[in-house]
Amino acid sequence: MNILLIEPDTQLGDIYSIALQQAGHNVNWRRDAQDAIASADDTRPDVVILELQLARHNGVEFLYEFRSYSDWQAIPVILQTSALNLPAGAALLERLGVRAVHYKPQTTLAELVTSVERQTVSV
Amino acid sequence: MSKTAIDQRLLLALAEQLKVPLVQIARRAELMQNSRRPKQQLAAIETTADNALRLIDNYLLSTRLAIEGVVLEPVSVASVLHNTAQALSKLADDYHCKLELHLSGRYEPVLAHRAGLEAALLSLGHDMIEAEVQQSKQPVVTLAAHRGKKGIVAGIFGDAEGLTADMFRRARTLYGQSAQPLNTVSAHPATGIFIDDSLLTAFAASLRVAHHHKLIGLAATLLPSQQLVLLT
Numbered sequence: 001m002n003i004l005l006i007e008p009d010t011q012l013g014d015i016y017s018i019a020l021q022q023a024g025h026n027v028n029w030r031r032d033a034q035d036a037i038a039s040a041d042d043t044r045p046d047v048v049i050l051e052l053q054l055a056r057h058n059g060v061e062f063l064y065e066f067r068s069y070s071d072w073q074a075i076p077v078i079l080q081t082s083a084l085n086l087p088a089g090a091a092l093l094e095r096l097g098v099r100a101v102h103y104k105p106q107t108t109l110a111e112l113v114t115s116v117e118r119q120t121v122s123v
Numbered sequence: 124m125s126k127t128a129i130d131q132r133l134l135l136a137l138a139e140q141l142k143v144p145l146v147q148i149a150r151r152a153e154l155m156q157n158s159r160r161p162k163q164q165l166a167a168i169e170t171t172a173d174n175a176l177r178l179i180d181n182y183l184l185s186t187r188l189a190i191e192g193v194v195l196e197p198v199s200v201a202s203v204l205h206n207t208a209q210a211l212s213k214l215a216d217d218y219h220c221k222l223e224l225h226l227s228g229r230y231e232p233v234l235a236h237r238a239g240l241e242a243a244l245l246s247l248g249h250d251m252i253e254a255e256v257q258q259s260k261q262p263v264v265t266l267a268a269h270r271g272k273k274g275i276v277a278g279i280f281g282d283a284e285g286l287t288a289d290m291f292r293r294a295r296t297l298y299g300q301s302a303q304p305l306n307t308v309s310a311h312p313a314t315g316i317f318i319d320d321s322l323l324t325a326f327a328a329s330l331r332v333a334h335h336h337k338l339i340g341l342a343a344t345l346l347p348s349q350q351l352v353l354l355t
Contacts, residue, residue, distance in 0.1 A: 008310035011147045
């Protein structure tokens with residue numbers, strides 16, 4: 001599966017990329033929302049893993065932009081965030097196609113990989 | 124705002140920030156269980172733990188300076204920046220970030236707390252490297268000093284988009300309350316920067332947004348040591 005990973009932290013981006021690659025997926029890792037949008041055309045992601053807290057544009061802004069393109073409206077998005085209080089309500093996130101929300105400090109790599117594979121099965 | 128409230132906000136921000144290295148360590152350790160190159164993962168864990176320890180040490184130093192008071196001494200800005208550049212070189216290499224040192228001319232010693240100044244600039248350097256790597260495809264971080272109207276301006280500079288004096292002023296009122304008070308620079312709570320600010324404020328050299336040629340960054344304005352000016 002092609003995974004678009006949007007993770008601003010250099011260490012965590014590296015860790016998640018390795019774990020997902022070890023599970024047999026192709027990972028396109030981007031550090032910010034603008035870069036992720038620009039690269040999505042080339043890589044055609046099957047799943048997006050998104051950190052809400054990004055520098056400059058936040059994850060919700062990314063979601064609005066991402067969903068505004070018809071090709072990308074059905075792609076499942078997994079939120080992976082350190083935020084205890086989500087800046088957007090559950091209903092809004094669901095409307096924006098968020099399929100799962102993980103609290104980063106309590107989500108193991110194995111759980112993240114399982115979550116990704118669950119989304120891809122349901123596509 | 125009362126001193127206690129400010130202290131509590133800094134502590135909140137520190138707790139929030141410390142989640143980042145702890146998540147990095149926990150996930151690296153998990154990755155190591157299936158890794159063919161455990162030495163590489165161990166080295167990354169060591170770097171992460173060192174960064175977290177530096178953050179805690181800086182917090183402790185800033186708190187101690189605030190409680191016990193500061194004994195100022197004449198400090199050479201050039202030597203502090205040289206040491207900082209040396210200490211940052213490994214991280215810069217690891218992150219493929221070019222590190223430059225600009226010292227235009229010779230400067231008289233400044234009145235500062237040497238350990239506090241070194242700790243603040245080193246921590247600031249780490250944060251600026253992280254920010255540049257997030258924002259630029261060819262990241263360059265510059266440690267620099269120049270003569271300003273009120274003293275010698277020493278700091279860390281890059282081309283961080285959106286870093287303005289207004290934004291930094293706003294961020295000062297938001298840390299500990301916002302998950303990303305400096306969101307145009309960092310995706311994290313940027314607590315290290317506010318601890319650096321608190322460290323530097325202990326000797327009246329609080330951080331501010333400054334320009335160095337075409338670069339923008341965070342810097343402290345340090346007063347020349349009059350005593351040594353008379354001697355030299």
